[in-house]
Amino acid sequence: QKEVEQDPGPLSVPEGAIVSLNCTYSNSAFQYFMWYRQYSRKGPELLMYTYSSGNKEDGRFTAQVDKSSKYISLFIRDSQPSDSATYLCAMSVANAGKSTFGDGTTLTVKP
Amino acid sequence: ETGVTQSPTHLIKTRGQQVTLRCSSQSGHNTVSWYQQALGQGPQFIFQYYREEENGRGNFPPRFSGLQFPNYSSELNVNALELDDSALYLCASSPGTESSGNTIYFGEGSWLTVV
Numbered sequence: 001q002k003e004v005e006q007d008p009g010p011l012s013v014p015e016g017a018i019v020s021l022n023c024t025y026s027n028s029a030f031q032y033f034m035w036y037r038q039y040s041r042k043g044p045e046l047l048m049y050t051y052s053s054g055n056k057e058d059g060r061f062t063a064q065v066d067k068s069s070k071y072i073s074l075f076i077r078d079s080q081p082s083d084s085a086t087y088l089c090a091m092s093v094a095n096a097g098k099s100t101f102g103d104g105t106t107l108t109v110k111p
Numbered sequence: 112e113t114g115v116t117q118s119p120t121h122l123i124k125t126r127g128q129q130v131t132l133r134c135s136s137q138s139g140h141n142t143v144s145w146y147q148q149a150l151g152q153g154p155q156f157i158f159q160y161y162r163e164e165e166n167g168r169g170n171f172p173p174r175f176s177g178l179q180f181p182n183y184s185s186e187l188n189v190n191a192l193e194l195d196d197s198a199l200y201l202c203a204s205s206p207g208t209e210s211s212g213n214t215i216y217f218g219e220g221s222w223l224t225v226v
Contacts, residue, residue: 008151036217043115043201043217044154088153097144097167101153 003027006089006102015111019076023089023102026070030091033065034099035074038086047087048074079109114138115204115218123224124192132187132221134202140216142166143185145177146201148220154201160185192225199223 006023013019021035032051036044048063050056050072056063062075072091076083086106090099114137124130136143142161146154156169160179174190183204189196199220 004153006153041199041220041222043219045217046215090153097142097159097161098156098169099154100156101146103151103153 001026002103003100004089004091004102007105008103010106010108012108012110013079015079015081015109017079017109019079019083019107019109021074021076021087021089021105021107023072023091024070025072025091025100027091027093027100028067028070029093030100031094032092033063033072034090034092035061035063036088036090036101038088038104040085044088079107081109081111084108115202115216117200117202117218117221119221120219121222121224123226126192126194126225128192129188129190130192130223132189132200132202132223134185134187134204134218136183136185136202136204137216140204140206141183142205142207143179143183144203144205144215145185145187146203147171147196148199148201149195150198157187189223194225197223197225 004025035048038044053067060077064073086104088104089102092099116135144159145157148154158168159166163179176188179185201220202218205215
């Protein structure tokens, strides 16, 4: 079983919809939680970064971490066609040099 | 666009050959991490270099090796290529060794196909 599980989708929504992306994990030592966006054949781009449990909002994006359930989410409000990409969750322990990634969820936002 | 540049962008190699991939880190960043991303999967940590020394390694065999130079640029070398080595190889630079910060930047990657 992988340390980080992510529903691969694909997920298709109409423009303007609220999108919910989720990951579960098994390593209780994870303290840092990241969401990356990856366009086709490009490198990942960091979207959101959260430490420990709680919520963090940045524009149309909200990241939630529930450490008690080992569950993290990314919400995208008012989704746009330009949000069409693969979304990767990633996690790390304190003072670690590596991030552990999920396999990504592919999102398509239709005009 | 980040300041992390990788070369080459695409290459095709034959099984058993050797390959060298290169990465120039963001200005001011002294740490480079390498990841392998197979099609349909998330990036897998290969190793990290900090001040020219390996600082952590993932579950990859010794035929995956690396270097970091005084200017903090880095190389990833893979010997005795196998078909399963076909993947996108990503370089990430950061101003420190922790992967948890919000100042980690990935390059666009090098697509390696082994035939």
